[in-house]
Amino acid sequence: MSLRVALRSLGQRACSLCVSHVTSQGGVASRTPATACVLVRQFHEDFLHRKKNMDKPTVLITGSLGQLGQGLAKLLRGKYGQYNVIMSDIIKAPDHILETGPYVYADILDFKNLQEIVVNYRVDWVVHFSALLSAIGEQNVPLAMRVNVEGLHNILELSNQYGIKLFVPSTIGAFGPDSPRNPTPDLTIQRPRTIYGVSKYYHERFGLDFRSLRFPGIISSDTNPGGGTTDYAVAIFHEALKHGHYQCYLEPDTMLPMMYIEDCLRSISEFMELPNDQLKMRTYNIQAMSFTPRILEDIVKRYIPHFTMTYKPDGRQAIADTWPMVFDDSNARRDWNWRHQYDTERLCQVMFEALVPKYRGRFVGIMKFR
Ligand SMILES: NC(=O)C1=CN([C@@H]2O[C@H](COP(=O)(O)OP(=O)(O)OC[C@H]3O[C@@H](n4cnc5c(N)ncnc54)[C@H](O)[C@@H]3O)[C@@H](O)[C@H]2O)C=CC1
Numbered sequence: 099m100s101l102r103v104a105l106r107s108l109g110q111r112a113c114s115l116c117v118s119h120v121t122s123q124g125g126v127a128s129r130t131p132a133t134a135c136v137l138v139r140q141f142h143e144d145f146l147h148r149k150k151n152m153d154k155p156t157v158l159i160t161g162s163l164g165q166l167g168q169g170l171a172k173l174l175r176g177k178y179g180q181y182n183v184i185m186s187d188i189i190k191a192p193d194h195i196l197e198t199g200p201y202v203y204a205d206i207l208d209f210k211n212l213q214e215i216v217v218n219y220r221v222d223w224v225v226h227f228s229a230l231l232s233a234i235g236e237q238n239v240p241l242a243m244r245v246n247v248e249g250l251h252n253i254l255e256l257s258n259q260y261g262i263k264l265f266v267p268s269t270i271g272a273f274g275p276d277s278p279r280n281p282t283p284d285l286t287i288q289r290p291r292t293i294y295g296v297s298k299y300y301h302e303r304f305g306l307d308f309r310s311l312r313f314p315g316i317i318s319s320d321t322n323p324g325g326g327t328t329d330y331a332v333a334i335f336h337e338a339l340k341h342g343h344y345q346c347y348l349e350p351d352t353m354l355p356m357m358y359i360e361d362c363l364r365s366i367s368e369f370m371e372l373p374n375d376q377l378k379m380r381t382y383n384i385q386a387m388s389f390t391p392r393i394l395e396d397i398v399k400r401y402i403p404h405f406t407m408t409y410k411p412d413g414r415q416a417i418a419d420t421w422p423m424v425f426d427d428s429n430a431r432r433d434w435n436w437r438h439q440y441d442t443e444r445l446c447q448v449m450f451e452a453l454v455p456k457y458r459g460r461f462v463g464i465m466k467f468r
């Protein structure tokens with residue numbers, strides 16, 4: 099009997115650690131559900147330890163089912179081994195995630211839950227992705243305070259307590275209208291206007307191996323953005339292919355810094371591997387390109403000549419108007435040789451290459467693909 103079937107027969111008492119790659123567990127079904135769960139969990143943890151690459155770090159990713167986490171887990175598992183990267187989140191993982199490696203429930207507001215995971219899995223690094231993004235955060239400020247501020251505090255405490263190397267992303271949103279916007283340097287006045295920006299403004303070293311990169315809007319084809327101000331730059335490709343039309347919630351000339359997800363994930367991996375003495379700062383701006391909705395519209399039209407775009411700004415315009423237009427990442431380029439590989443043209447090309455097969459059925463004979 100497979101472990102999953104055995105657990106199902108116990109009346110869904112499986113704990114969140116019981117995932118699909120443990121294939122058989124004789125005798126589980128004959129025990130009481132609670133005992134079985136503990137046994138299975140021990141079995142599962144032992145199994146993972148035996149499978150781990152002991153000379154590589156064990157990495158816990160919080161909020162790993164979001165736009166960035168799934169790709170990073172794949173990249174790091176490729177480098178460190180499938181069982182060295184523990185994905186976590188508070189939502190149910192789809193089967194394809196459970197099949198690729200360990201996945202556990204981790205609520206960043208539950209400190210004991212986090213401690214248990216770090217101890218049981220012997221976590222060396224944490225990549226902290228759980229957050230409420232800018233637009234969603236403004237809609238529910240109290241929750242954003244809890245998740246982004248209290249949650250980060252828990253992660254800092256945890257990392258301090260267990261000597262963990264910690265990566266926490268920051269964002270262009272950590273700057274406000276009083277910062278120079280074109281370009282925005284690393285060290286300048288920071289008076290963010292959103293709760294998201296406030297929660298992403300890190301100004302201390304916290305006395306641990308804390309590393310952070312301030313990212314621009316991230317653009318990806320296989321995962322969707324989680325409710326930010328830069329989401330239009332992903333939605334435009336899907337809508338262009340599905341309907342030949344997109345209604346943009348930002349003004350045509352709103353310039354924001356952006357980055358393709360492969361550059362973003364590679365930057366995290368490179369940055370985390372740097373020796374301490376190469377880091378002159380703990381938090382760096384990084385950037386790849388800046389564009390406006392109008393610039394993107396013109397490029398999309400080259401792929402889909404009949405594509406139309408209308409503009410109906412909403413509350414996200416007010417957020418975008420306070421954010422950097424161009425990010426100065428010269429310190430990252432100087433100190434650790436940061437280089438992006440995707441500019442706006444290449445970004446559009448890879449987005450269409452990835453998404454055309456997905457929507458081909460709907461668009462046959464209409465789209466002109468270079
Ligand atoms: N996507 C982007 O354009 C940028 C993202 N970032 C930062 O990168 C990180 C990852 O971003 P995305 O993947 O885009 O975010 P996302 O919104 O797609 O994913 C966030 C994840 O956090 C999880 N989460 C929410 N509450 C939680 C809790 N209490 N405990 C545990 N998990 C919880 C959600 O279930 C979700 O899967 C965030 O910190 C974000 O601020 C920074 C700059 C740009």
Ligand SMILES: CC(=O)[C@H](N)C(=O)O
Nearest residue numbers: 231232269326327328
């Ligand atoms: C730039 C970000 O941090 C994010 N995509 C958002 O728009 O909130």
